[in-house]
Amino acid sequence: MVDKIPVKEITPDVIENSPKNRDEPAGGVRYVHLYESSGKVYIRKITGFYQNIRRYTGLPLLIGFVLMPWLMIDGRPAMLFDLDTRQFHILWQTFTPQDGIFLAWLLIIAAFALFAVTVLVGRVWCGFTCPQTVWTLMFMWAERLCEGDRNKRIKLDKQAWSFEKFVRKSGKHGLWLLISFITGVTFIGYFVPVRELLTGFLPVISDSGFVSWGSHPATAFWTFFFTGMTYMNAGWLREQVCKYMCPYARFQSVMYDEDTIAVHYDAARGETRGPRKPKEDYKAQGKGDCIDCSWCVQVCPVDIDIRDGLQYECINCGLCVDACDSVMEKMNYPKGLIRFTSEDALKTGHTHFLRPRLFGYVFAVLAMIVAFLYALSVREPLKVDVFRDRGASMYRVQAQNIVNVYTVQISNTDRAEHTYRIEALGEIEFSVSHRPIYLEEGEIFTVPIRVSASRDELGAKTKYDVILRVTAEEDESITVEHTSTFIGPGK
Incomplete structure (x- = not known):
């Protein structure tokens, strides 16, 4: 994929004589490739303040990701997205597809929180806690362990x-491959109980001597699929995911402003760059503090030169800051030639943290979190949906009774099993007969019911309000009422 960029100073003879552009037409148009691999990136190992932060922020998230499927709460995994039964168990809560609004709400909160963080401190999520970054660090550790x-x-x-x-x-x-397989098993362990998943990979020998595998083919496929994707992304693609595949890298520039804290090179202090001896009077030669050692480039995981200015590929990991500070320390120069700061601070020495856009994002996030927690706290342990059967006739006549048919869907979102009964209430006497409905935790049951009323009690109206009440027999406080319409013959 290429993009045409008009360049007035390019003449036809320059284009024809250029090996890179010899196939391009004359006329002042140069073709620039939007994707171009710079080859394998060899990253130098560095230690420092920000490298330690990356380790201590990524490690707890990694441990939590691996251990969560193994934790048990009330005899089941602490976090299990059971697609077969359409039940999503998260700690002490069980959600159903009808609770999809909570997932949408949570994603919106996460998005606005990411926007607020980006406005304040740039792409620190990418540099410190993004899974692509954490897994790449693990793969780089394995690479250094084996190859130096x-x-x-x-x-x-x-x-x-x-x-x-x-x-x-x-x-x-x-x-x-070992890290990738553990990652694949752990990820699928959020959808299939991890103990059952691992047991399925063991061979099963039948009485006839036939060897088979206990895991379902789909489970095995997705486990090895995510194993392969992890191996490819963290082992081979690495910085190309951040530079070309991640959409966050593209729209982050919309959220940056002059007061956003990001990694910057202090060009006023560093230029003119050049090599020198430690005790040499470099300022008399017109040189700046940058000794042009290129360590900031050698430690960069996305293979950019921060001295060229702010670039969308930069993930704000701070490795170039640690590298430059270590060099400055050896040269007995002040640290901070490359540092976390803002463009405004480089120009004026001050950063404005209280900005309308940042305040708006923070206020929106806090308001949505409070509303989300309130909605979660008042979430009912019982959900009922009532649908009047429109496939049947408007009403039925049975002896001296008028009958309407309804479909009632009951969702037991409580952590305990319950037996439910259904009652019909209204301005006239209704009757409904059915057997008690027993539902286990998280179970959803749909039942058709018939509500009848005596023909003698029905007046001239053709429509009446009927209230269908569903109540748990073990706990009368667990009850839900749903109002529907009862249709009669009228006069």
Whole structure:
């Protein structure tokens, strides 16, 4: 995919003589590829303040992701999205598809929270807690463990194949596949009980000696699918996911302003850059604090040069800050040549944190969180939907009674099983007969019922309000009323 960019200074002879553009037509048009891989990125290992933050913020999320399917609450996983029964168990709550509004609400809260964080501190989500970043860090650790640091990896890739190279490469990919498989099993463990899932991967030998697998083919397919996707994304694509595939990288620029805190290079202090000796009077030579060591580029996980200015690929991971600070410390220069700051602070020395847009995002997030928690706290343990049967006739006549047919859907959202009864109330006497309905936790049951009224009690009206009340026999406080229409013959 290419985009045409008019460039007036390009002449036909320059285009024809350029190897890169020799196939492009003359006339002042240059073709720029919107996707172009820069080759394999060799990242230098660095330690520092922000690297420690990345470790301590990503590790708890990773541990929580792995352990959550193993935690049990009341005999079931603490978090289980059971698609077969259409029940979604989250800690002590059970949700059904009718509770989809809560999911939509939660996603909206997450989106506005992300907007607020981006306006304040840029793409710190990407640099510190994004799953793509966390898993890439794990894969990079496995790579360094097997192949060594940056210079050793570059040298190893240039070498001809040997036994040592084969062992190191095999060990790296073996660890990658192991991490990917654990990730795939854990993710599917949110939809299938993880103990049942792992048992299904063990071979089952029948009495006739036939060997089979206990897992369902769909379960096995999705487990290996996510294993492969993790292996590809964190092992091979890496920075290309952040640069070309992630939509957040594209619309973040809309939320940035001059007071957004992001990683910046202080060009006024660093330029003109150039190498020098530690005790050399570089200022007399017109040089800035940047010694042009390129460490900020070598540690960058998305392979950009922060000294070129703010770029959409930057994920605000802070690795270039740690790298530059370590170099400044060795040179006995002040730290902060590359730092988290704002464009306004670089120009004026001040950052305006209280801004109308940021205040609006924060207020919206807090208001939605309060409303969400309130709606969750008053959520009823019983849901009832009533539909008048429109497929039948308007009403039926049975002896001296007029009968209307309704379909009642009962959802037991409580954490205990209940037996429900249905009553019909209204301005006239209605009767409804049915057997008690027993429902387990999270179970949904649909039952057709017939509501009848004596012909003698019906007056001249053709429509009457009827209230269908569903009550749990074990707890009379669990009751829901639904108003519908009862149709009679009239005069």
